[in-house]
Amino acid sequence: MAYYISNIARSKGDPKVLHSGPSSLGAADRLAKALGWFSIGLGIAELVAPERFTRALGMEGKEALVRAYGVRELGHGIVSLSPDKHVGLWSRVAGDGLDIATLMTAMRHDNPKRDNVGIALAAVLGVTLLDIVGAQAVTARHSRPRGRPRSYRDRTGFPQGVQAARGAARDFQVPPDMRAAPTLAAVSDRAPQERARPH
Amino acid sequence: MRALVWHGKEDIRCDTVTDPEIEQPRDAIVKVTSCAICGSDLHLFHNFIPAMLPGDVMGHEMMGEVVEVGPEARGKLKKGDRVVVPFTIICGECDQCKRGNFSVCQRSNRKKDLADKVFGHATAGLFGYTHLTGGYPGGQAEYLRVPFADATHIKVPDGIPDEKVLFLGDIFPTGWQAAVQCDIQPTDTVAIWGCGPVGQMAIRSAVLLGAKQVIAIDHLPERLEMAQAGGAITINFDEESVVERLNELTGGEGPEKCIDAIGMEAHVSPSMPDTVYDRAKQMLGAESDRPHVLREMIYVCRPAGVISIPGVYGGLVDKIPMGQLMNKGLTIRTGQTHVNRWTDDLLRRIEEGQIDPSFVITHTVSLDEGPEMYKVFRDKQDSCIKVVLKP
Numbered sequence A: 001m002a003y004y005i006s007n008i009a010r011s012k013g014d015p016k017v018l019h020s021g022p023s024s025l026g027a028a029d030r031l032a033k034a035l036g037w038f039s040i041g042l043g044i045a046e047l048v049a050p051e052r053f054t055r056a057l058g059m060e061g062k063e064a065l066v067r068a069y070g071v072r073e074l075g076h077g078i079v080s081l082s083p084d085k086h087v088g089l090w091s092r093v094a095g096d097g098l099d100i101a102t103l104m105t106a107m108r109h110d111n112p113k114r115d116n117v118g119i120a121l122a123a124v125l126g127v128t129l130l131d132i133v134g135a136q137a138v139t140a141r142h143s144r145p146r147g148r149p150r151s152y153r154d155r156t157g158f159p160q161g162v163q164a165a166r167g168a169a170r171d172f173q174v175p176p177d178m179r180a181a182p183t184l185a186a187v188s189d190r191a192p193q194e195r196a197r198p199h
Numbered sequence B: 001m002r003a004l005v006w007h008g009k010e011d012i013r014c015d016t017v018t019d020p021e022i023e024q025p026r027d028a029i030v031k032v033t034s035c036a037i038c039g040s041d042l043h044l045f046h047n048f049i050p051a052m053l054p055g056d057v058m059g060h061e062m063m064g065e066v067v068e069v070g071p072e073a074r075g076k077l078k079k080g081d082r083v084v085v086p087f088t089i090i091c092g093e094c095d096q097c098k099r100g101n102f103s104v105c106q107r108s109n110r111k112k113d114l115a116d117k118v119f120g121h122a123t124a125g126l127f128g129y130t131h132l133t134g135g136y137p138g139g140q141a142e143y144l145r146v147p148f149a150d151a152t153h154i155k156v157p158d159g160i161p162d163e164k165v166l167f168l169g170d171i172f173p174t175g176w177q178a179a180v181q182c183d184i185q186p187t188d189t190v191a192i193w194g195c196g197p198v199g200q201m202a203i204r205s206a207v208l209l210g211a212k213q214v215i216a217i218d219h220l221p222e223r224l225e226m227a228q229a230g231g232a233i234t235i236n237f238d239e240e241s242v243v244e245r246l247n248e249l250t251g252g253e254g255p256e257k258c259i260d261a262i263g264m265e266a267h268v269s270p271s272m273p274d275t276v277y278d279r280a281k282q283m284l285g286a287e288s289d290r291p292h293v294l295r296e297m298i299y300v301c302r303p304a305g306v307i308s309i310p311g312v313y314g315g316l317v318d319k320i321p322m323g324q325l326m327n328k329g330l331t332i333r334t335g336q337t338h339v340n341r342w343t344d345d346l347l348r349r350i351e352e353g354q355i356d357p358s359f360v361i362t363h364t365v366s367l368d369e370g371p372e373m374y375k376v377f378r379d380k381q382d383s384c385i386k387v388v389l390k391p
């Protein structure tokens, strides 16, 4: 675990982790994280070696398309790993649709790699299922449930009421370093006392 | 002891860790009785401010009882003292401390070399807030070591509940300073973006300081309701145009004073295209902060007005309308809070019953439930506005 390494660098009197307890990451978040990294990995592979994909799937000549999908996949990954992970996972689901549609075009009878395409399709379908489950779980975990929020109508913060509070701290002297640009009164003839305010 | 520990993005755990020990003669150890999760902790939760390391203890809003005092802190503190710990660690002796600029204390940041490189000049050490500000372990824990403890504390009397004084360590003086730096005049309209805990405190502070009207901007109904309870006129940006409404409420002139209680993570919505642009750039690492509020404030603020920024920004922002800012002659005031500059006065106001900051607390839970509460607070579930943890 990463904290073992940072423990070494900590100063003598600072607390060091002995063992870890429950985390703020839920199962859905961990799934989102895994799928996010999967997107990054796949995206890099598609960008760096598109010919491996086209050759295996009998789609020679479509390298540019695979590269574009690689960029798209990186996008899914970055968003899935961000705090807006529900957006990332739903974008993955949409991307899965695109992948399936593209693979379907390669399911032609004259494609000698038709078997490979079938395997790829099955894999994408499996991942799609996982994406849908993950997207739903993450959305449910992090959304604000519908219904009326709690009422804070009585939370004034002023024990003597709002009316009494208005201007109650006018006795406070704003320190010189925090005074703002002069008000209209400061340069008008009608308010010499304002002009004379000590600085 | 148990503590809430940062392990990575959105991964905070309630761990068992070693107890803190006195390291320097001016240190003290505090047994934490109450601590809180701050909105700015969420920037760390999202890993938007780099320089956290796995194993760092979170938390910078805490109070408790002094249980151990280093030899050089003994004149000022003794075992059994009840203290709120300010989030800014201060030496009390350097040039900046002497001027009351505590949040830029020149001596309390023990990672000064790193901070000098990143910020040009180091700022004060902060509890539980990255290695840029000293990498000091935070107070979402059972025990806390307080460096420079003879200066870094706010003594509070017995007999006043934790909930009423806990926020003296951060959000109350933060909201207060935000309003004070506006130099509020009785004729002023103060517009406050964000009705989170700091926004709520800024609203109360602006009301106390006698603004003509205080306008609060958010989109969560429960937060707007709390803002209204505190005396603010509210604007729901999901339902109406902030700029139009602010102009309407100020006879077309715009508010004289604007407070940004949002900072680097502005709400992202397709109805505000610049926020989508910022979010995309942020994901690609091309911009660290989303400054929608800053842009809106510069646009709507009355010429020669003041913009006060208590909201935390982390690094680089893009598309700031410098032309508007300069030509309108706006004054921008920023800074982490000089907590101890205000706390004697604010403690008196609490004791006199002018204000009771505990109004903002919506959830009180044990430390074990802390990790889950980070999620609840971040996702604004269960009408959560402020979480207090009881170690």
Ligand SMILES: [Zn+2]
Binding pocket: B038, B039, B040, B041, B060, B061, B087, B170, B171
């Ligand atoms: Zn804070």
Ligand SMILES: [Zn+2]
Binding pocket: B090, B091, B092, B093, B094, B095, B096, B097, B104, B105, B106, B107, B108
């Ligand atoms: Zn100092």
